[in-house]
Amino acid sequence: MLKIFTEPYIALFVIMMVGVALSKLSYKRIGLGSSAIVIVAIIFGHFGIQTPQSIEKIGLILFIFSVGIEAGPGFFQSFKTGEVKQYILPILVTMLSTFTLSLLASKIFGLDSSWAVGLFAGINTSTPTLAAAIDNGANSTALLSYTIAYPLALISSIVIFRALPSFIKINVDDEEKDYREKTLKHFPVVKAKSFLVENPNIANRQLNEINLPQMTGAFPSRIQGNEEESQVPGSNTVINLGDKLKIIGDEASLSKAELVIGRPVLSEMPLAAKETVISILVTSPVAIGKSLAQLNLNEVWNAEVTKIRRAGINLAPNGKTRLRYGDKLQITLRESSVDGITKMLGGKESTKIDFLPIAASISLGVAIGQITIQIGDGQIGPGITGGILFATLLLGQIGKTGSLLWSIAGPTNQFLRQLGMMLFLCGIGTNAGQSIASAFESNGPIALGSAFAIILISILFSSIVCLKVFKMNKLQFLGAMAGALTCSAALPDSEDIKSSTVPATSYSIAYPFSLLLTIFLGQVFLIF
Numbered sequence: 001m002l003k004i005f006t007e008p009y010i011a012l013f014v015i016m017m018v019g020v021a022l023s024k025l026s027y028k029r030i031g032l033g034s035s036a037i038v039i040v041a042i043i044f045g046h047f048g049i050q051t052p053q054s055i056e057k058i059g060l061i062l063f064i065f066s067v068g069i070e071a072g073p074g075f076f077q078s079f080k081t082g083e084v085k086q087y088i089l090p091i092l093v094t095m096l097s098t099f100t101l102s103l104l105a106s107k108i109f110g111l112d113s114s115w116a117v118g119l120f121a122g123i124n125t126s127t128p129t130l131a132a133a134i135d136n137g138a139n140s141t142a143l144l145s146y147t148i149a150y151p152l153a154l155i156s157s158i159v160i161f162r163a164l165p166s167f168i169k170i171n172v173d174d175e176e177k178d179y180r181e182k183t184l185k186h187f188p189v190v191k192a193k194s195f196l197v198e199n200p201n202i203a204n205r206q207l208n209e210i211n212l213p214q215m216t217g218a219f220p221s222r223i224q225g226n227e228e229e230s231q232v233p234g235s236n237t238v239i240n241l242g243d244k245l246k247i248i249g250d251e252a253s254l255s256k257a258e259l260v261i262g263r264p265v266l267s268e269m270p271l272a273a274k275e276t277v278i279s280i281l282v283t284s285p286v287a288i289g290k291s292l293a294q295l296n297l298n299e300v301w302n303a304e305v306t307k308i309r310r311a312g313i314n315l316a317p318n319g320k321t322r323l324r325y326g327d328k329l330q331i332t333l334r335e336s337s338v339d340g341i342t343k344m345l346g347g348k349e350s351t352k353i354d355f356l357p358i359a360a361s362i363s364l365g366v367a368i369g370q371i372t373i374q375i376g377d378g379q380i381g382p383g384i385t386g387g388i389l390f391a392t393l394l395l396g397q398i399g400k401t402g403s404l405l406w407s408i409a410g411p412t413n414q415f416l417r418q419l420g421m422m423l424f425l426c427g428i429g430t431n432a433g434q435s436i437a438s439a440f441e442s443n444g445p446i447a448l449g450s451a452f453a454i455i456l457i458s459i460l461f462s463s464i465v466c467l468k469v470f471k472m473n474k475l476q477f478l479g480a481m482a483g484a485l486t487c488s489a490a491l492p493d494s495e496d497i498k499s500s501t502v503p504a505t506s507y508s509i510a511y512p513f514s515l516l517l518t519i520f521l522g523q524v525f526l527i528f
Contacts, residue, residue: 012051015041015426037425038147045433056427057384060131061362062420064388066413067128069361069406071512072396086473087480087510090466091517094484097458098123099521103528105450111141111443117525118142119447121518122149123454125157125487128515129522131424132385136523141443143432148444149451156455157490161478164459168467168474172500175475179502192221192306193254197243198262208235213318216256218249221306221332232275232304232332248306248317276335277306282327283346283409289400293319301341303333324399325407357395357406365391386519393512479503483510486518 004010019037041051098120106116117138121130122145130138130146197203202210213219223237224230224244239245244265247257258264282288287295297303305317307330323329323345333341369387382390395406408416462481466472472480479502482490491503 006049008050008052011044011049011430012055012423012426015044015051015430016422019425020422037422038143038150038429041426041429042147042433045430047433049430051426051430054427056131056424056431057135059420059423059425059427060128060135060385061388062416063424064128064365064385064420065358065362065392066417066420067512067515068365068389068392069396069408070413071508072393072398075393075512076397084509084513086476087483087506087513089470089472090462090477090480091484091510091514093462093465094458094481095124095514095517095521097461098454099524101454101457102450103525105446105454109443109446109450111446112139113525113528114138114140114142115145115443115447116528117522118145118147119149119450119454120525121522122146123153123451123458124485124514124518125150125153126515126518126522127421127424128385128389129518131428132383132519133522133526134428135383135385136526138526140432143428144443145447145451148447152448152451153455153485154487156452157459157482157485157487160456160459161482161490164463164478165474168463170474172475175473176500176502178473179475191251191254192246192248193257194244194246194265195258195261196263196265197239197241197245199260200241202239202260203241205239206235207233207237207239210239210260212247212257212260215260216247216249217253217318218247218257219318220245221248221304222246232298232302234298234302274335275332276338277330277332278338278342280329280331280342280345282323282329283325284344285400285403285405287323287345288325288405288407289322291320291322292317295323295344297331297341301333301337301344303331303337303341306330306332325405353408353412354405357404358408360404361392361395361406362388364395365389382519383523386516389516389519473502475500475502476506479506480510483507484514486511486514 016037019040022036022040025036102116102120102123105111105119106113114133117133118130118141121127121133121142130142133142207220220233222230223233223239223246225240226242230244230246233245245261247254247261249257292305297305308317308321308323309328309330317329329345331341365388366384367387368391369382369384371382371387395401399405399407459481462484463477466477466480467474479491482503483506491507
């Protein structure tokens with residue numbers, strides 16, 4: 001009866017069950033994580049139990065797809081704002097340190113490049129790097145050094161980054177203030193202010209004639225005449241002297257609006273009896289990729305978008321603003337229009353999965369992965385892993401092509417990512433399990449000692465360069481380092497720092513760059 005559990009398809013689910021159960025065991029957030037699945041798979045493989053052929057490739061493809069499609073918008077947005085420049089230093093210093101030291105360790109101990117790339121991938125807790133290396137010819141010693149280095153890197157990174165804030169003496173308030181001042185240059189705070197119409201040059205004219213958004217960068221969200229209820233203005237609304245206009249914009253645009261309209265007033269503009277304010281999550285293909293001017297919400301629904309929250313940042317909307325999947329809109333409108341506009345924009349994340357964009361983006365990535373560059377006797381290229389990552393980053397940024405929606409709902413994305421990771425680790429683990437015992441006896445202790453030394457030296461060196469030499473913001477540094485090591489568990493956990501969103505924001509920007517760089521450097525090992 002037990003023989004059925006040795007069948008490849010049954011064994012796959014047994015390994016996943018046991019591995020996931022072990023991965024959930026932790027002490028103060030320290031646990032084996034995904035390496036638990038590798039360990040279980042290796043044990044099964046050692047006793048001759050295998051998973052279905054090519055299951056690891058299918059898993060890898062799903063994992064990389066989910067990472068790229070989610071990270072795409074933030075990845076390219078950081079280029080646009082120039083914010084990425086703040087994170088290049090810790091990423092490069094950390095990556096080059098771990099790369100150089102891993103290569104040096106392999107040369108000192110006379111081990112091959114596959115062992116070095118596995119060590120490098122484990123130290124950076126980067127399974128995609130290991131996968132890309134195996135895809136391009138790395139042998140089973142890569143999995144050995146990865147399996148040893150990964151849990152050690154995870155534990156060491158968590159312990160070091162828990163202790164680091166005490167050593168570098170972080171003043172959270174000062175670091176937050178410094179970060180906000182830098183961020184405001186790219187994303188000024190959006191405010192609302194009311195003005196009294198005193199300028200005769202705009203009196204008795206329609207809003208579309210005045211064109212406040214073009215003149216000032218701010219836009220009118222409400223208007224109130226003498227003894228009248230306030231209302232959402234339309235493009236044909238006539239402005240009169242003595243009217244009150246509520247304007248939305250940043251500090252600079254509101255100052256311009258004051259010059260055009262008149263002095264600010266402190267009185268509030270209550271909503272009309274049948275008006276309300278709602279928040280809507282943009283998920284509908286009808287709305288994604290279209291500008292607010294194209295949607296014409298004001299004329300169709302008598303509604304006004306007063307705020308857009310995207311990737312944790314508040315944006316001042318205008319007619320040219322194009323909506324993206326996952327944007328959260330704050331809208332003022334009549335109660336009778338709530339159901340209609342919610343249906344039009346989406347309202348909630350869809351639970352449906354459209355496999356056409358998933359298959360199309362993966363196919364495009366595979367094609368890109370075939371591009372290679374000849375270097376000496378060898379060649380390097382993105383491989384299937386890098387090709388899919390590049391394609392999905394790009395398509396995630398585009399969001400929509402015609403009626404084809406590239407973005408997918410958050411819960412669906414997380415499911416595909418976890419499933420892909422488990423399938424990949426089960427496949428490579430059982431394949432390597434047959435010969436890993438003898439390899440561990442000869443090279444295991446070397447991998448263990450090398451991994452610990454490299455992690456410690458790399459973090460110490462990066463701290464000195466970034467904090468002492470270049471005076472980097474300390475909260476940004478903590479998040480960027482966790483991103484550089486592609487290790488979310490290394491994010492700071494102390495109560496005072498955990499209240500700050502800066503480390504998590506920095507991590508989300510640094511992570512995709514680090515992932516691409518580790519995949520590339522992992523293949524460079526194979527040239528040596």
